[in-house]
Amino acid sequence: MSRDRRPIVVGLPTSPPLSSCGLFEFASPFTAEPPTGTRLVSVSGNVVNGGNYEIEAGMSLREIIYDLGGGIPDGRELKAVVPGGSSTVILTKDEIDVGYDFDSLAQLRTSMGSAGIIVLDDRCCIVQLGIRFSEFYEHESCGKCTPCREGTRWLTAILRKLEDGRASQQDLDLLLDVCDRINGKCLCPLGDSDAIIVASYVAKFRDEFVAHIVEGGCPFGGDSSLDHVLAPVQMHSHLPEGKWLEVAHG
Numbered sequence: 001m002s003r004d005r006r007p008i009v010v011g012l013p014t015s016p017p018l019s020s021c022g023l024f025e026f027a028s029p030f031t032a033e034p035p036t037g038t039r040l041v042s043v044s045g046n047v048v049n050g051g052n053y054e055i056e057a058g059m060s061l062r063e064i065i066y067d068l069g070g071g072i073p074d075g076r077e078l079k080a081v082v083p084g085g086s087s088t089v090i091l092t093k094d095e096i097d098v099g100y101d102f103d104s105l106a107q108l109r110t111s112m113g114s115a116g117i118i119v120l121d122d123r124c125c126i127v128q129l130g131i132r133f134s135e136f137y138e139h140e141s142c143g144k145c146t147p148c149r150e151g152t153r154w155l156t157a158i159l160r161k162l163e164d165g166r167a168s169q170q171d172l173d174l175l176l177d178v179c180d181r182i183n184g185k186c187l188c189p190l191g192d193s194d195a196i197i198v199a200s201y202v203a204k205f206r207d208e209f210v211a212h213i214v215e216g217g218c219p220f221g222g223d224s225s226l227d228h229v230l231a232p233v234q235m236h237s238h239l240p241e242g243k244w245l246e247v248a249h250g
Contacts (some may be wrong), residue, residue: 039115041100043069046076046121046225061096065119076121080204084113086133087193089200090126125224126205127212130198131159132226137194148191151182155198162209165217172209176202 037057041064044050048070055064061081065071072078078093083100089110091098098104105111120129138152158175161167175198182195202209211219218224 041115043117045119046072047119048073059100061098061100072121079122079124080120082118084111085116088113092204123225125218125220126201126208127163128224128226130201134159134194145187147182147185151178151191152194154178155194162212163218167213
């Protein structure tokens with residue numbers, strides 16, 4: 001954390017200079033106006049050249065995706081971007097002309113987070129995205145506080161109900177109500193993160209959630225880029241192959 005309370009993204013590669021010059025000197029380029037220096041980012045998902053990059057401050061998210069990352073493969077269209085790991089508010093394709101720095105992203109009510117940029121093309125089902133991330137938070141909850149322990153489970157269950165075509169408009173309303181009952185009421189940010197991101201998916205892609213209700217299931221019909229992409233709880237399971245589907249839809 002810098003003197004002006006802005007968080008600084010660091011990792012093992014930045015440990016030597018951080019140790020040699022001290023926190024405030026190390027942070028000074030990132031907290032300058034405008035920010036200077038470089039930072040490490042990870043680019044993954046539906047992008048041609050996924051990988052880890054050292055970028056200069058002031059680079060836009062569009063430049064990272066299209067210049068460094070090579071754009072979206074197979075002629076697909078960009079749909080959305082998770083700008084800083086699973087706990088950050090999603091951005092639509094119309095919000096990527098933004099500097100990849102703390103202040104610029106904060107204006108869009110999101111953040112750099114872990115600097116893990118996840119690129120999503122037009123095949124991505126946002127409800128499925130919510131399920132994958134919510135399963136992670138449900139799995140990682142320590143269970144100490146009720147809003148997180150119960151709330152993350154409820155979010156996952158309602159999202160699965162939407163994906164399976166068993167949900168109504170009341171379930172969508174309930175999903176947002178559960179988000180409100182979690183956010184700001186947990187002992188740590190884990191439960192809050194699940195609530196914040198799920199609410200952002202509904203806010204920015206409500207039509208897609210409504211389509212799951214109206215059409216009685218996923219409008220992508222099994223063609224989503226997230227089909228057969230497993231959440232950590234499924235990958236770490238000891239269930240026989242294929243059994244995780246029965247658990248997920250049970």
